Amino acid sequence: MTTITELTVHDVRFPTAAAGDGSDAINRGDYSATYVELATDGGPTGTGFTFTNGRGNELTCGAVRALARHVEGRTLEELAAEPLAFLRSLTADAQLRWLGPEKGVLHMATGAVVNAVWDLRAKVAGKPMWQLLAEMPTAELVACVDFRHIDDALTPEDAAAILDKGRVGLEDRLAQLRREGFPSYTTSVGWLGYPDDKVRALTREAYSQGWRAMKMKVGGPIEDDVRRARIIRAEIGPDALLMMDANQVWGVDEAIANMRLLAETNPYWIEEPTHPDDVLGHARIQEAVAPVRVATGEVAANRVIFKQLLQAGAIRVMQVDACRVAGVPEVLAELLLAAKFGVPVCPHAGGVGLCELVQHLAIFDFLRVGTSLDGRMVEYVDHLHEHFTDPVRTRDGRYLVPERPGYSSDIRPESIAEFRFPDGPAWR
Amino acid sequence: MTTITELTVHDVRFPTAAAGDGSDAINRGDYSATYVELATDGGPTGTGFTFTNGRGNELTCGAVRALARHVEGRTLEELAAEPLAFLRSLTADAQLRWLGPEKGVLHMATGAVVNAVWDLRAKVAGKPMWQLLAEMPTAELVACVDFRHIDDALTPEDAAAILDKGRVGLEDRLAQLRREGFPSYTTSVGWLGYPDDKVRALTREAYSQGWRAMKMKVGGPIEDDVRRARIIRAEIGPDALLMMDANQVWGVDEAIANMRLLAETNPYWIEEPTHPDDVLGHARIQEAVAPVRVATGEVAANRVIFKQLLQAGAIRVMQVDACRVAGVPEVLAELLLAAKFGVPVCPHAGGVGLCELVQHLAIFDFLRVGTSLDGRMVEYVDHLHEHFTDPVRTRDGRYLVPERPGYSSDIRPESIAEFRFPDGPAWR
Missing domain, CATH: 3.30.390.10 (Enolase-like, N-terminal domain)
Structure with missing residues (x-):
């Protein structure tokens, strides 16, 4: 005991x-x-x-x-x-x-x-x-x-069926992860606080390190957003993925209008286009901006919000956060909801130690719940890992499987x- | 200054x-x-x-x-x-x-x-x-x-039109309120913690004091809820209004099933039938239980949730709270949204001092925004008013107009x- x-x-x-x-x-x-x-x-x-x-x-x-x-x-x-x-x-x-x-x-x-x-x-x-x-x-x-x-969208029986099915091929998927690592993307290139030259230099550096998916922040003056998007797209070429993140600043109609202007740089997804509580707003935006994907979740308050985003067809990428909701069991509910609705989960990371946590969730999701890497990427931000005793390790833009016991959440005493x-x- | x-x-x-x-x-x-x-x-x-x-x-x-x-x-x-x-x-x-x-x-x-x-x-x-x-x-x-x-549902121009229109007849409406008071209902009869005899006695007392609208709590074992509803209905007769409040405890399907069982006591509204963040769930419940009205709002986090409840047709009674949201200006946004969608506002009260606050909001709504008493009632709970320097005053189940400067929010120093x-x- x-x-x-x-x-x-x-x-x-x-x-x-x-x-x-x-x-x-x-x-x-x-x-x-x-x-x-x-x-x-x-x-x-x-x-x-x-x-x-x-x-x-x-x-x-x-x-x-x-x-x-x-x-x-x-x-x-x-x-x-x-x-x-x-x-x-x-x-x-x-x-x-x-x-x-x-x-x-x-x-x-x-x-x-x-x-x-x-x-x-x-x-x-x-x-x-x-x-x-x-x-x-x-x-x-x-x-x-x-x-x-949430049982109007996911019953215990649904959950059991998903998890039972997830046992099939689990060993093969684990072997694949140990061989190749987990796909990820980097958000370290385009914070709003950075000048153009820094964005260009960071993009070039990330590309040379193997990253083929990068996220920039938008939501400033739209002409600045378009200019910065062009800089990044020019550096990464037509095939790499460029994600955009508005961090909730737009209204619904504004999001739709701004995404029309940003379309020329071929965004892969638009993240947090509006207020995180606005399920119906996200649904309208998703309908208007398709085939660009709407992504959200880092500030989704709980599994009831995620349930509705899925029921309304409001998102095509679901971004769970490891510690805004009630920890592992609520994230488990969210992963199961995503699997039920067939929407890929790309966890939110960055901040302090979020990369350390979500690597475990993404790997578990692949092994037992979502069971696919199609459209799955874990966010990576190159901040503050040095304060953790078991920091994430990446290679060629992919997370390596963590092997130490626990949730990689120990911060160094010093x-x-x-x-x-x-x-x-x-x-x- | x-x-x-x-x-x-x-x-x-x-x-x-x-x-x-x-x-x-x-x-x-x-x-x-x-x-x-x-x-x-x-x-x-x-x-x-x-x-x-x-x-x-x-x-x-x-x-x-x-x-x-x-x-x-x-x-x-x-x-x-x-x-x-x-x-x-x-x-x-x-x-x-x-x-x-x-x-x-x-x-x-x-x-x-x-x-x-x-x-x-x-x-x-x-x-x-x-x-x-x-x-x-x-x-x-x-x-x-x-x-x-919220500007996808209510623009500044919409708001101005509502408020300008509200100036017409304002003096007459104020004279009516000073004459008749503002309609209200009481929640003091049916808390879940009360035994049947206390519920019966309190209902009889409230009826004798002039109340013709009363609210009971539901969400315990459904057979207890039905029994208590019958007790209250028997006391108040077929014409008085009986409201029910589940305080979020039910799932969506459960709410629909339970309201079928409670229908025999002719509920006027079902309040908080499920999780307060569940806009789509409330919409499904409202469709299923009509003509019973779905009411919610005391725990609605902000104007974005209210916007969606209205856009989805999920509620037929909107219950604003005076101090869960960002005070007077956010409540103003919510009153305007309700007016735009033609849904009556019946503010949430009780707690500590909520009656004192919401009387002002309901009167303002009648004078300048909603401009009607049709379906409008302020909640009344007979608790803790003695701690306020300007407590609410009621007569025959109606609030009297407060006349002292301020928001009636001063608590006695003692x-x-x-x-x-x-x-x-x-x-x-």
Whole structure:
């Protein structure tokens, strides 16, 4: 038995705002993590986090503290035996739920806590997260999913059928991944904060490193967006993929009009063209901009939003985030929904440690749920990996399979000490 | 000039959980307020709050503190002159926005701060909030609305046309309200925490006090819901209105099935039949349960959700909340959307001080936006009014027009002292 003796949360912030790294049409900040450690009585330490943009990271830290009562003093075995009851103790706490429900600060904190428990499960099992999930019996996986409010689109029986089918050929798919790595694309070339020359130089560098899919930020003055898109397209040639990301700044009609102007540079997808809550708006945009794909999800609040995006045919690329929703079990629900509707999942990454997390989700999805690489790519951003003890490894624009036990979520103790807000040396 | 010198936030909690007051299918807590006071240099104090269910009220208080920088040191006149810039300084703060966007803890805190500024405006003008709004020039009202992400459904021109038309007959409507009061209904009869005898006694008492519209909670075991509905229907006769509120607990198919069983008691509306983010689910339910009306909104995160509920024909009653969204200007956007789509607004109230706020919104809506009482009712819950300096007054099941300057949001200093968490005498 492994008992969780104490939850500790660290407010860790990296001073990225000054450099323009990570700047887009609507967000600009100091990349931060609400970092959770679960101490155990002699076992490993479980870790999890949610990503924020700096100011306000103290709020997600506070929300984690409000949730600590649901894990402290409990055994890993009882949480694993009743995964839905554990999940709902957090997502349906009768007093806290009003602050969401299942969205924003509270839900992000829930993701950090739930992921820390799952990291602990994987470490105790001695397996990387993707392997723990891929090898789990179908019934156990299905028992982790909260079907409330999504069972009009995905039933437990649907989920079981998908996961059973996913066992077929699993070993071959794993061998393929170990041989070739997982496809990915890079977002390090075109942040809005970068001047044209820097965009050109970064694009050239990424292309020479093997990347054949790159994402740029749009949502500034449209003539600037078109100019920057032309620069990138000229560097990467006609065949490489160019994705665009508006980070929610456009209205519905505006998104449709702007995509007409950007069409000459042949975008592969337009990401977050409008407000993340606007299911019907995304559906109108998808209809208008096809064959360009609409992609969204990094700020989708929960599985109910994803359910509707799929039901409405509003997206052709689904971008799950590892820690905005309630951790591994809610992402599992989202992967299953995507498989049911036949939409490829390309996880959102970047931020702090998101690449480290989503590599496990994408690999699991390929091994057991979506079972295809067609249209699948994991985002890659070349920031802040040095602070993790088990950072992602890429080769020729592909992620290599992580092999260490856990969810690759451990931040180095010296990085926590240096960047802890407001008392770490980096902030003093 | 009135300068806001300091923002103070109080964590005020009333121990309601023990009595079962306010218990429903999914929430149960200590009714609480994140209470904001804006001190000024010699002028009145502006007050605003958001309502929570107890645990976690420290999170909305923390979010208010994170937003304080956007009001402290600013003059009321500059905030009033640039209302959209002020609103977006809160809703689109480049670092904080990631924690929403425009939802949950951060958005609720935004509502408390924005409402405090508007309360200050009304107090300085020497008018109750409904009057400040009803007398405002159309262009000034339109300038308060953030049309970003809703302009595919409501343009500034649409809004201006509605508000201009609303000037016609305004004096007659006001005279009617002063004569007759504003229609309302009571939710004090059928909380899930109450036994059958208490429900029967409370229903009889409410009927004798003049109430002809009453709301019960459903979402427990369906046979209990049906039994309680029969008790209430038997007491109020066939003509009075019986509303039902499931507080989001049902799935989409479940809601449809349960409403078939409850139909024999002739419900007027079914409120929150499923998850508040599920626009498409509400649309399916509305189609299936008609002529019973689907009502929702108290937990709708923002104007983008309301826009879609209206676009999808998912609701026939729109229930705005005064302080879950970004205060007066976002509610104004929602009232205008409802008017554009011809759906009546019946504001959500109860909690702490929600009746005090929404009476102003409903009166303004009747005077200048919706301009009709057809299907309009304000919720009334007989809890906690004694803590307010300008509590609502009702007569024969109708709200009387409030006449004191401001938004009726001032909590008595002795109540703050008594119920402040965790150090007030009530909590020690």
